Amino acid sequence: MDASKQIKRLKPRYQSKEKWVIFGLAAPFLIIAFLFLYLPLYGWIYAFFGYNPPKIMTLAQAPYIGFKHFINLFTHPAYSKQFYNALKNTCVMGGLTIITSWLPMTFAILINELKAKKFKKVVQTVTTLPNFVSWTLVFAIAYVIFSGNGLMNDLQKLMNPSHAPINYLMNDNNTWLKMWLWQQWKWLGWNAIIYIAAISGIDQELYEAARVDGAGRFRLIWHITVPGLMMTYLVVLMLNAANFLSTGLEQYLLFSNPFNSSSTGKIVTLDLFTYYKAFPLSGMADFPFATAVGILKSIVGVALLFIINGISNLTRKESLV
């Protein structure tokens, strides 16, 4: 802002020409942004036509079907059952993340209490490492440990030689909890970093003053550190809530198996649901239906963001986005 004002003052004559030159330099990438970020919205049109490859290959040949899929979503017995299941799974897993969102903050407070600098650094390095490996690798790790010939079974065999191997990945038991645990494994250390930085930003004099007044260790944590992190926590919480529906695809796609991805399976989030509708393991692809689900998800997601941004404006007098 300041820089542009300055230039305006310095060179009024070049101004009119230069602004077009700058726009021209940016234009190719603005076009790319349009192509890859805005044009996909045009794909929403597929929800309203009976596009059905390989039978009906183009939109022009496809009959207009209107809001059929949106209505089916809520009223058609087979569709709605699957849709509600996916919605439930997304909400439960999203909810689980939100109600445990204080964990990274606790992690940061606890690690801040440690005095051994080297130890602290090693722990931080090690616990943030899982954030940087792919979900594919996380699944490979899960496989190596929990599959029929994995580490878990090896250990059981060690204790009981007649143990029959069990493939712990091939079921739908506690799927919600397991997915949450893998996420914590991958992200807990990483998510704590923002709080660790926030702690180092807390005024040290506050601690000194409290200590002089005779406050012990736990009082310092409870009355200075925790309140000092509350704003950061609130922002993170609101961002989490706004992204509630965007669970991502990779983790659930990788961990899905015939048991947990059935029509009542607990791993099927909205994203995975649309993916399997468009790329089914067997049977016909249903692109229009998948698109309809995607549209609903996007619209609700934006609405959620607006609501939470409104809440943020009210409570923090500052907008979130």
Add this chain to the structure above:
Amino acid sequence: MTHDGKVITHKRKESMRSRLFTVMTYVLFILFALVCIYPFWYIFICTISSNALVNKGEIFLWPREIHFTNYSLIFNIEAMIPAALMSLYRTVLGTVCTTLVSVYMGYLFTKPMWGRKFWYRFIVITQYFSAGLIPTFLIYHNIGLTRSFWVYILPWLIIPFYIIVSKTYIESIPPSLEESAKVDGAGLLTSFFRIIFPLSMPIVATVAIWIAVAQWNSFYDTLMYNVNLGSNQYNTLQYVLYKYVSKTNTLLSEIRANASVNPDDIQKLMNPTTVQMTVAMIVTIPVLFVYPIFQKHFTKGIMLGAVKG
């Protein structure tokens, strides 16, 4: 006297609790750190231990009968070298292109562009909505981006977050540095490449390292845009790893369902374990090496995230 006594016992209690708390915290962090690192260690020792012992499930803490043939043999698998090259190409090209575009656009947005406010919002707002998985797929398919290498590069070019942090960084560079060059008659592009880009190295490094890891780890784009459409020539290492793991997984579940399978066949099917582990290790090693070296830049990224657009 009594009052002092109370204070002292209180203090002693407090220090006891405090010490217990410290010990428990240490234990907690040691456990969690072990949980985080052990899987990597376990896979590593399995790949260098005798395959027979691994298959029997007798490797737990230390490698036994060390050998490195898994690593030399793995590249005999036909799909491995092309996949490794594909991962390398997309990581290198993707990182260079996205980093350049991010810093370039960040720079242009600090200049008095025609409709600057509008165009900046035009980019930033895309952080908050997406058309969705399937509409995006259909449009990319229609514009001919599927079954191609470019689906790994072009959609990554404009990532609003990196443009925002680059712009924020460039705004902090004193304008006088650029002004003096302008007096010498340098154009916008010259001043970008000669002055702004070299001065932006801290942000360039941070952005580049982030994109490189994301590119290297990316998986579902290969599956969705290429493999699902029958095109296997753009398979990446992540996809190969996925294929090995998921295939054995389903095969083993079939064995469980069908008890009449010949034990020899089971043995054959279980052999891929070390192959999987070796592929997993090859996929991880670059990250394991890069991460501690650039840890500073990684963590800087999350702090930059606190900067609003």
